[in-house]
Amino acid sequence: MSDDLKRLETAISWILKIGVVSSGILAASGLILAYLQTGSANLTLSPQWQVPTRSFFSFVFEAGPSLTSNPSPMNIVALGIVLLMLTPYTRVVASVIYFGKVRDVKYLCITLLVLIIITSSLLWL
Amino acid sequence: MAMLNLFEVLLFAVAAGLVGSMTGLGGAVVVTPLLVFFGVPIKYAIAASMVCIIATSSGSASSYVRDGLSNVRAAFFLEIFTAVGAIVGAVITSFLSPTLLYFFFAAFLMTSFAAVRRRQSAAEEPVKQDAWAKSLQLSGSYFDRPTGKQIRYELHRPFWAAPGMFVAGLAAGMLGIGAGAFKVSIHEVILGMPSKVSTATSNFIIGMTALAGASVYFSSGLLYLNLAAPLAIGTTAGAFAGSRVLRNLRNETVRTLFLVVLAVVIVEMLYKGLTSL
Numbered sequence: 023m024s025d026d027l028k029r030l031e032t033a034i035s036w037i038l039k040i041g042v043v044s045s046g047i048l049a050a051s052g053l054i055l056a057y058l059q060t061g062s063a064n065l066t067l068s069p070q071w072q073v074p075t076r077s078f079f080s081f082v083f084e085a086g087p088s089l090t091s092n093p094s095p096m097n098i099v100a101l102g103i104v105l106l107m108l109t110p111y112t113r114v115v116a117s118v119i120y121f122g123k124v125r126d127v128k129y130l131c132i133t134l135l136v137l138i139i140i141t142s143s144l145l146w147l
Numbered sequence: 148m149a150m151l152n153l154f155e156v157l158l159f160a161v162a163a164g165l166v167g168s169m170t171g172l173g174g175a176v177v178v179t180p181l182l183v184f185f186g187v188p189i190k191y192a193i194a195a196s197m198v199c200i201i202a203t204s205s206g207s208a209s210s211y212v213r214d215g216l217s218n219v220r221a222a223f224f225l226e227i228f229t230a231v232g233a234i235v236g237a238v239i240t241s242f243l244s245p246t247l248l249y250f251f252f253a254a255f256l257m258t259s260f261a262a263v264r265r266r267q268s269a270a271e272e273p274v275k276q277d278a279w280a281k282s283l284q285l286s287g288s289y290f291d292r293p294t295g296k297q298i299r300y301e302l303h304r305p306f307w308a309a310p311g312m313f314v315a316g317l318a319a320g321m322l323g324i325g326a327g328a329f330k331v332s333i334h335e336v337i338l339g340m341p342s343k344v345s346t347a348t349s350n351f352i353i354g355m356t357a358l359a360g361a362s363v364y365f366s367s368g369l370l371y372l373n374l375a376a377p378l379a380i381g382t383t384a385g386a387f388a389g390s391r392v393l394r395n396l397r398n399e400t401v402r403t404l405f406l407v408v409l410a411v412v413i414v415e416m417l418y419k420g421l422t423s424l
Contacts, residue, residue: 027219035213038205038354042383046202049376053153056373065151067191071373078365099372103198106379107361109205110354117223128283132223136355139230143362 030120034113041109049102056095070096078107078144111140151185156374157381164203164385166408167327168350169392169401174203174382175324176256177408180415187374189245193323194369197237199378200325200357204350206386211347218287218344221334222351224305225312229330229352230359232316237363240321248322249420253413255318259328260409274339276301289344293397302338311337320360325353328409342401 057063073081085104089097114137121130159181167174175196182192211217240248276286285302311333319326327349334345364370 028215031212031215031219034219035209038209038212042202042205042209046380046383050380053373053376053380057153063153065153065156065373065377067187067371067374071371072368073365073370073372075366075368078362081365096372099376103372103375103379106198106201106205107358107365110201110358114355129220129223132227135227136223136230139227139234140355140359140362143230143234143359144365 030117033116033120037113037116038109041105041112045102045104045106045109047102048105049099052095052098052100052102055098059095071099073100077146082108111144114140151187151374153377156377160199160378160381161385164206164382164387165389165392166385166404167203167325167382168207168386168389169396169404174386175200176328176412178378178382179252179323180412180419182374183249183419184415189248190240190369191371191374193240193248193321194361194364194367195371195375195378196323197320197357197361197364198370198375199382200323201354201361202379203382203386204325204354204357206383207389208347208351208354210387210391211350214290215287216289216344216347217351218285218302218340218348219351220283221285221302221305221338221340222348224283224285225308225330226352226355228309228312229316229319229326229356232313232318233320233356233359234316234363236317236320236322237360237367238320239317240323241363241367241369243321246420246423249416249423251318252322252324253416253420255322255326256328256409256413256416259326259332260406260413272339274301274303277303279303279305285338287344289341291343292395298341300339300341300344302340304337304339308333308337316356316359319353319356320363323360323364325349325357327353328405331405346401 082104085101089101114133117133118137121133163174163177166177178199179192179196183189280303283305285305288297288299291298315326315329330349330352331345334340334348
């Protein structure tokens with residue numbers, strides 16, 4: 023395994039770690055806040071906690087503004103889940119950039135294809 | 148639906164993450180049946196599991212990738228097929244009856260059980276790189292702690308693995324699991340990957356498969372954030388601990404643990420399917 027690939031592996035490792043830890047902190051904060059506000063640890067599957075039926079990216083662009091205008095437990099948890107879903111997405115983006123930089127055309131095409139598949143699904147399904 | 152408690156969900160999510168990471172199963176194979184056991188409708192359980200797998204897989208993969216235990220080139224190539232499979236699978240689940248999902252769940256895991264069980268008796272034979280694997284630079288090395296040796300390996304038959312990875316993705320998307328069992332057996336049986344690299348690479352790929360499946364569930368109205376969030380937190384904590392334990396375990400121990408967990412889950416899902424007829 024080349025040293026160059028080691029650099030990519032280190033970057034991916036950090037992306038995954040930062041994504042998981044930050045999303046975990048946000049989601050945990052939201053859940054704790056919900057517990058403190060209601061005083062109950064019961065998990066009810068109510069519409070309040072249901073993700074509305076629209077595409078991921080429209081949800082992403084609304085998650086930040088929603089949190090600023092209404093910092094409710096649900097909006098904090100939502101931002102945490104959005105960050106979590108963006109974590110593997112970011113590591114593909116990083117891989118595309120890396121293989122583009124080192125001019126590894128084969129793996130640039132492979133990672134780009136993965137990125138196109140995932141982006142299409144997040145946009146249209 | 149039975150009443151769920153946040154702390155109970157957190158506790159079993161930690162246990163599921165630990166087992167999922169140590170076996171390469173991805174945690175959700177334990178999470179989905181547990182949620183169903185607590186009375187959560189199977190489609191909601193699948194959607195929540197799919198999101199929590201992203202956390203479990205990314206949590207454990209972060210250390211596997213840093214230590215060079217995951218073969219990232221093989222992962223990049225194989226996840227093209229699992230991602231497409233997961234999207235198709237998740238769309239299918241949106242239309243399928245819950246009873247059928249229980250049986251699919253059990254049946255799919257039975258095939259993984261059989262494949263890995265058969266492999267258990269065979270010693271790990273190193274394979275020679277073929278032309279395709281050479282072109283894709285599919286080889287690597289890892290440090291095996293129990294033996295204290297740096298082990299080099301080569302892979303072969305990458306394109307033979309492609310349809311299998313599509314099926315793994317299909318099952319993952321349909322059932323809200325990582326399909327780690329199936330992926331691990333494809334890595335070992337078709338590609339000739341050493342068991343530990345196979346588990347670590349599977350963990351890495353599962354994150355992308357889960358994102359592909361979750362992308363469909365996200366906008367389907369089946370995802371509840373108060374269910375997905377504690378599961379994600381708990382399984383991640385468990386996965387961090389599990390990945391540290393894995394490095395010190397022998398390959399045979401990992402495989403045996405894997406088979407025991409699968410057997411328990413198969414029995415539960417069959418029981419659930421039969422009683423819901």
